[in-house]
Amino acid sequence: MKGAGKVTRFIPIPQPTLLVGPGASVRLGEAVAGFGHTKILIVTDAVLAKLGLLKGLADALTEGGTEYVVFDEITPDAPIPLIERGIATFKEHGCDAIVAVGGGSSIDSAKAIAMAVANPKPIRSLAGYFKGRRNPITLYAVPTTAGTGSEVTVAAVVADPEHEDKVVIVDPRLVPRMAALDPALMTGLPPHITAATGIDALTHAVEAFIGNWATPYTDGLALTAVGLIFANLRTCYRDGKNLAAREKMALASTYAGMAFTRANVGYVHAIAHQFGGKYHTPHGLANAIMLPLVLRYSAPAVMDKLAQLAIRAKLGGEGERTETLAERFLDAVEQLNEDLGIPTHLAALREEDIPALAKAACHEAHVGYPVPRYMTQEVCEQLIRSVLPPDEPAPAPSKPAAKKAASKAAAKKPAAKAARGKSAP
Numbered sequence: 081m082k083g084a085g086k087v088t089r090f091i092p093i094p095q096p097t098l099l100v101g102p103g104a105s106v107r108l109g110e111a112v113a114g115f116g117h118t119k120i121l122i123v124t125d126a127v128l129a130k131l132g133l134l135k136g137l138a139d140a141l142t143e144g145g146t147e148y149v150v151f152d153e154i155t156p157d158a159p160i161p162l163i164e165r166g167i168a169t170f171k172e173h174g175c176d177a178i179v180a181v182g183g184g185s186s187i188d189s190a191k192a193i194a195m196a197v198a199n200p201k202p203i204r205s206l207a208g209y210f211k212g213r214r215n216p217i218t219l220y221a222v223p224t225t226a227g228t229g230s231e232v233t234v235a236a237v238v239a240d241p242e243h244e245d246k247v248v249i250v251d252p253r254l255v256p257r258m259a260a261l262d263p264a265l266m267t268g269l270p271p272h273i274t275a276a277t278g279i280d281a282l283t284h285a286v287e288a289f290i291g292n293w294a295t296p297y298t299d300g301l302a303l304t305a306v307g308l309i310f311a312n313l314r315t316c317y318r319d320g321k322n323l324a325a326r327e328k329m330a331l332a333s334t335y336a337g338m339a340f341t342r343a344n345v346g347y348v349h350a351i352a353h354q355f356g357g358k359y360h361t362p363h364g365l366a367n368a369i370m371l372p373l374v375l376r377y378s379a380p381a382v383m384d385k386l387a388q389l390a391i392r393a394k395l396g397g398e399g400e401r402t403e404t405l406a407e408r409f410l411d412a413v414e415q416l417n418e419d420l421g422i423p424t425h426l427a428a429l430r431e432e433d434i435p436a437l438a439k440a441a442c443h444e445a446h447v448g449y450p451v452p453r454y455m456t457q458e459v460c461e462q463l464i465r466s467v468l469p470p471d472e473p474a475p476a477p478s479k480p481a482a483k484k485a486a487s488k489a490a491a492k493k494p495a496a497k498a499a500r501g502k503s504a505p
Contacts, residue, residue, distance in 0.1 A: 093234060093252045093341060096221070096259040100331065102323060104260035105181075105222045106136040111258060112179060112220055113144020120148040121175040123166060123190040124182045125155065128224060133265050134181060137222065149173045154182060157239040157360055158189040160203045160247065166193040170217070177218040180256070183277065184228030184237075184363065187221050191236035191254045192247075194219045204240060207247045221256040224265045226316075226329035227277025227364050229284055229337015231259035237353075237363075245357035245440070261334060263326035271317050273364075275420035278313040278329060280364035281305060282413075283371050284336035288343035289389065290382040292450035301339035303392045308332035310393040310416070317420050347455065348374045350445035351464060354437045359428035368422045372414045373463050379406060381453035386410065425469045434464050 099107050112120065120141060122134060129152040141148050151169045153162055170178070170193060180190030194216035195206055206212060221231040230236075236249045269277075285305035288298050309332045315325040351374070352366035379386060387405035390396050395412050396405045417424075438460035445451055455463075 091252060094255045095338070096232060096256045098334070099258065099260045099262075101327060102262065102264040103136070104262040105265060106140050108179075108220060108222060108258060108260035109137040109140025110144060112177070113141050113146040115177075115218075117146055117177040117218070119173060119175045120146060121166075121170045121173070121178045121193075122148055122150045122152075123154060123178055123180045123193065124150065124152050124186050126152045128152070128182055128186075131268065133224065133268075137179065137181065148179075149175065154186045154189050156183075156185050156362055157246075157356055158185050159239040159241045161241075163189055163192045163196065163203055163238055166190075167196050170197050175217075177220070179220045179222065181222040181224065183223065183225040184230045184280075187223060187228065187230035187256075188236040188238060190219055190221070191216070191230070192238050192249060193217075195236070195249055195251065195254060203238065204247055206249045209250045211249070212251060212253075215253050216251070219254070219256045221259040222262060222265065223259065223330065223333070225269060225273065225277040226266060226326070226333040227280035229281065229333050229335075229340070231256055231261075232334055232337040233341045235341075239357065239360070243357075246353050259334075261327065261330040263323045263330055266326045266330065267321045267323065269316075269320060271320065272421065274316050274320060275313075275422060276362060276364035276368055277333075278309060278316065278364075279368035279371060279417065279420070279422060281329070281333040281336045282309045282313075282416075283348050283367040284340045284345065285309070285332075286371070286375070286389065286413075287345040287348055288336070288339035290378060290385045290452050291343050291346055292452060293343045295342065298339040298343040301335045302343070303388065305332040305336040305339065306389055307392045307394070308335070310395075310412070313416070314419060344449055346374070346449050346451045347378075347441065347445050347460070350441040350449060351437070351460070353444060354441050355426060355429075358433060358437065359426070361426065361428060365422070366426070368417060368420075369424070369426055369467055370463070372410070372417060373466060375410055375413060377455060377459070377463065378451070378453045379410060424467065426467045427469050429464070429468050431465070431468060434461050438464055 151166050178190045180187040195212045198214040198216050199212040223231045234252045238247050240247050285302040289302035308328050312325040312328045348370045351370050355361040355366040383406045386409045387402045390405040390409035395408045438457050442457050442460050
């Protein structure tokens, strides 16, 4: 893991040209038309198409003499069969480039289509690192949510319903050539999507910052993202039409994406991926539910970093005790979730699924993520069990386990807080 972390510092990862501000999507359309493509496949979802959010981009392509065809079948956690229909549409219409418009699912789907068109083999065989021999089809991105950062990342995540898990394709060549951060396309996002995607971006930034592959470069991006999120996410949630706040959240998402592309993520994502694969839980929501719990568990190993995050979030100053600042940041994440209406339980979660979910999450984290504090499967099960819905009660602990928990609670205040459900076991 340590060797892999060092390698990531030297792998060339391209960064897209970023167009930022109201009307950026139109400017991207003008630029794409100027690159000489004959026909563009626009990958999006039916809601965005129905709302007319493609019009500015599409008109710019037409005025520039570039034809386009719209593939608007994308759904949250787009499954492999849908990706295959996108591939067929690309080939059927003789397209030579792709513009993704939408949230993470649309952009990730477009990445998977781009890689699979250039490397015609089953999607699952492209899973992993550098599995495509040929360069993917040229890709451009217009994110309409501020959360995934997929417009600057090297990965594409799609669902495999047959195996009830996620397929992750990783290749630096998947980074779009150009991306438009257009806050005017984000003003209609419902509050609950604004909230979940915003905490998704926060999770990217925080896990990149506290992980063992962090560098001064990724730290700067992550800290900037955290500051922007704490300053603007509540505003976007309450006042979705606020263009200035939307633009800053879009930048925060992009910065967080750039940070975790180099520094990677951790247990929050490992668990969230299992929720998505098993229950089709939206990725941002799954991250938001698990972030406070995983942070509480990780805290003993990253107190200094949590203190830095607190300062950047304007929760305290340099002269205060590290422990005080760290606890303040943990409390602030919980409070932010509460203010945004993030649930504390996963409605779909079932007790009988927890051992398998925890096993898969630990395997994913221990194989690929530079987590700052390792957890056993038992601990992971306890964390997941703590988000069981009220109508799915967890089994009573055995007497020895209960006695041990009570002893810890009496000995240490943070453990008592954990017993109340505000901290990881």
